[in-house]
Amino acid sequence: MAEGEARPNKKVVLRNYVDGFLKENDMEVVTDTVRLQVPHESTAVIVKNLYLSCDPYMRVRMSRHDQSIEFPGFVLGSVMTGYGVAKVVVSGHKDFKVGDLVLGITGWEEYSLITDPNSLIKINHPELPLSYYTGILGMPGMTAYIGFYEICAPKQGEFVFVSAASGAVGQLVGQFAKLAGCYVVGSAGSDEKVTLLKEKFGFEDAFNYKKERDLNAALKRCFPEGIDIYFENVGGAMLDAVLLNMRNCGRIAACGMVSQYNLEKPEGVHNLINIVSKRVRMEGFVVLDHFSKYRKFEEMVVQHLKSGKITYVEDIAEGLESAPTALVGLFKGKNVGKQLVVIARE
Amino acid sequence: MAEGEARPNKKVVLRNYVDGFLKENDMEVVTDTVRLQVPHESTAVIVKNLYLSCDPYMRVRMSRHDQSIEFPGFVLGSVMTGYGVAKVVVSGHKDFKVGDLVLGITGWEEYSLITDPNSLIKINHPELPLSYYTGILGMPGMTAYIGFYEICAPKQGEFVFVSAASGAVGQLVGQFAKLAGCYVVGSAGSDEKVTLLKEKFGFEDAFNYKKERDLNAALKRCFPEGIDIYFENVGGAMLDAVLLNMRNCGRIAACGMVSQYNLEKPEGVHNLINIVSKRVRMEGFVVLDHFSKYRKFEEMVVQHLKSGKITYVEDIAEGLESAPTALVGLFKGKNVGKQLVVIARE
Numbered sequence: 001m002a003e004g005e006a007r008p009n010k011k012v013v014l015r016n017y018v019d020g021f022l023k024e025n026d027m028e029v030v031t032d033t034v035r036l037q038v039p040h041e042s043t044a045v046i047v048k049n050l051y052l053s054c055d056p057y058m059r060v061r062m063s064r065h066d067q068s069i070e071f072p073g074f075v076l077g078s079v080m081t082g083y084g085v086a087k088v089v090v091s092g093h094k095d096f097k098v099g100d101l102v103l104g105i106t107g108w109e110e111y112s113l114i115t116d117p118n119s120l121i122k123i124n125h126p127e128l129p130l131s132y133y134t135g136i137l138g139m140p141g142m143t144a145y146i147g148f149y150e151i152c153a154p155k156q157g158e159f160v161f162v163s164a165a166s167g168a169v170g171q172l173v174g175q176f177a178k179l180a181g182c183y184v185v186g187s188a189g190s191d192e193k194v195t196l197l198k199e200k201f202g203f204e205d206a207f208n209y210k211k212e213r214d215l216n217a218a219l220k221r222c223f224p225e226g227i228d229i230y231f232e233n234v235g236g237a238m239l240d241a242v243l244l245n246m247r248n249c250g251r252i253a254a255c256g257m258v259s260q261y262n263l264e265k266p267e268g269v270h271n272l273i274n275i276v277s278k279r280v281r282m283e284g285f286v287v288l289d290h291f292s293k294y295r296k297f298e299e300m301v302v303q304h305l306k307s308g309k310i311t312y313v314e315d316i317a318e319g320l321e322s323a324p325t326a327l328v329g330l331f332k333g334k335n336v337g338k339q340l341v342v343i344a345r346e
Numbered sequence: 347m348a349e350g351e352a353r354p355n356k357k358v359v360l361r362n363y364v365d366g367f368l369k370e371n372d373m374e375v376v377t378d379t380v381r382l383q384v385p386h387e388s389t390a391v392i393v394k395n396l397y398l399s400c401d402p403y404m405r406v407r408m409s410r411h412d413q414s415i416e417f418p419g420f421v422l423g424s425v426m427t428g429y430g431v432a433k434v435v436v437s438g439h440k441d442f443k444v445g446d447l448v449l450g451i452t453g454w455e456e457y458s459l460i461t462d463p464n465s466l467i468k469i470n471h472p473e474l475p476l477s478y479y480t481g482i483l484g485m486p487g488m489t490a491y492i493g494f495y496e497i498c499a500p501k502q503g504e505f506v507f508v509s510a511a512s513g514a515v516g517q518l519v520g521q522f523a524k525l526a527g528c529y530v531v532g533s534a535g536s537d538e539k540v541t542l543l544k545e546k547f548g549f550e551d552a553f554n555y556k557k558e559r560d561l562n563a564a565l566k567r568c569f570p571e572g573i574d575i576y577f578e579n580v581g582g583a584m585l586d587a588v589l590l591n592m593r594n595c596g597r598i599a600a601c602g603m604v605s606q607y608n609l610e611k612p613e614g615v616h617n618l619i620n621i622v623s624k625r626v627r628m629e630g631f632v633v634l635d636h637f638s639k640y641r642k643f644e645e646m647v648v649q650h651l652k653s654g655k656i657t658y659v660e661d662i663a664e665g666l667e668s669a670p671t672a673l674v675g676l677f678k679g680k681n682v683g684k685q686l687v688v689i690a691r692e
Contacts, residue, residue: 254621268614275630282628284621
């Protein structure tokens with residue numbers, strides 16, 4: 001392609017702020033034009049987007065917000081943004097050259113202008129599937145790494161519970177827990193996912209939370225001695241049941257609460273007194289704060305992937321047009337493994 | 347008194363397990379007999395109880411429990427126990443002699459047999475009012491010390507909020523926060539207590555939560571920049587409002603949730619997602635785990651008391667017969683300052 005050339009640019013925009021459960025027609029796929037040129041003397045780059053990551057936190061950005069929050073809201077009628085894998089096609093920045101493969105916040109569109117390329121991370125291992133950099137080698141992987149190793153501070157032999165365990169973050173937390181010599185149980189929303197947890201990811205046990213009438217009883221069955229570490233992805237009723245089953249000095253890494261994002265009023269959590277009596281530390285974290293550790297994380301996970309000690313399952317939607325459906329499916333639990341969208345493979 | 351002598355021994359016993367709000371007639375004052383003698387070759391001691399501490403956690407011990415909890419339940423018809431200040435009157439233990447003043451878990455009665463005197467702490471500063479050892483120099487003081495300095499890890503200039511702020515723990519947390527160079531605001535349940543917080547304990551601001559229609563608005567008024575540290579004594583609706591006002595990387599020391607102890611089902615807390623987005627650490631602690639630091643704490647507080655840098659308010663009920671009323675009053679917020687009962691002054 002020629003620099004300066006004008007091209008059609010398909011993109012996903014937010015049509016309206018979302019109340020309650022996300023629907024496909026809250027988003028719209030439109031086409032406008034992009035000129036493959038960066039402003040004069042700018043250090044921006046233009047990237048061709050290859051793989052887009054569908055992540056639960058994006059739902060939070062789709063609500064109308066009356067105050068600044070950690071994740072700024074999307075702008076109505078504008079392109080949605082999120083983590084993706086992309087290739088540099090025009091560069092005004094000395095550290096990036098055409099053809100470089102990068103990971104970072106980009107647009108849900110074919111081509112994006114990145115005004116601050118310093119936010120991008122270069123992909124060091126293109127010999128692995130590039131899509132992995134939306135998940136196990138991207139933000140969700142970093143989330144599992146920071147949340148498990150830094151927030152949970154695991155010790156060998158401890159009892160670990162992971163909710164949303166077959167998702168992008170959960171499947172890696174479970175495998176990190178195995179590597180750390182822990183006993184790990186996961187919950188997921190279908191029997192297929194439960195099988196995946198036990199047979200593919202090596203969880204000692206797993207259960208389908210939709211089939212359990214009493215989450216407290218399910219946890220007591222899986223953890224007769226209680227839970228040392230809970231990697232919290234869902235919130236609400238599951239958190240309430242977990243609180244009843246924490247052991248003394250347990251840790252809860254609060255990574256997200258996906259069961260709550262589509263509710264107008266979050267569910268009440270009633271059992272917080274157990275935080276006092278069991279001396280529990282519940283700690284929230286935002287992975288953005290920790291990207292200085294990215295290379296250390298990347299090398300560790302690449303090594304385990306190559307030696308077969310860690311495995312990974314992804315659910316790939318084809319084409320930008322499928323992106324709204326893929327994102328909605330995340331909240332219905334339709335995806336099996338990490339949900340992502342492929343726009344182009346190179 | 348002569349060793350071996352039999353004496354009448356007035357005591358407070360639990361009449362029935364408590365459901366819902368504690369009432370005076372859930373307890374009963376009865377009299378039996380004590381023989382001032384320890385078993386042959388035993389290392390027990392007999393103490394004369396002087397001051398008894400009324401503490402919110404005691405309510406938890408009055409419910410019927412279907413499983414072991416941190417605080418074992420009281421036994422129906424048996425004497426209630428709690429922290430107190432006492433004098434050794436008979437000793438079978440080489441480290442304790444008759445006349446020693448001690449602090450520790452004792453009975454709500456005139457004389458108690460302490461089978462494991464190693465659980466007792468000798469009082470090093472009898473030149474201060476002995477009653478202080480039920481509060482500012484006792485378990486509540488240690489709770490403030492551990493919770494504030496170790497769990498909250500305060501930094502100069504941070505914004506600190508304390509609920510139940512005029513109580514035994516809260517008044518000391520507020521004064522520790524001032525010593526640490528923090529900005530401190532407290533909530534309490536009467537205008538009299540609010541005045542006390544501002545005029546006696548040096549809180550920058552305080553509010554009567556019973557007069558606030560909207561706790562979130564009250565906190566926004568007192569903390570336009572948000573809260574770095576919350577010393578949690580009450581739980582429920584106050585915690586929910588605090589979560590909306592936490593700053594990034596805030597800490598919540600979960601010390602107790604007194605507003606919840608008399609409810610059959612605890613209130614729901616809806617705003618936990620802020621733990622994630624604000625990277626909040628909420629950590630429970632039980633002061634029992636930390637008594638190895640007692641002497642360090644005691645010397646620090648004694649020095650501040652003697653130099654006038656810390657002050658202290660207590661609410662003293664006279665006589666063992668008044669103990670049930672004093673304990674019930676704690677949950678109605680009747681006490682102004684640390685609630686205790688004096689059985690005998692020496």
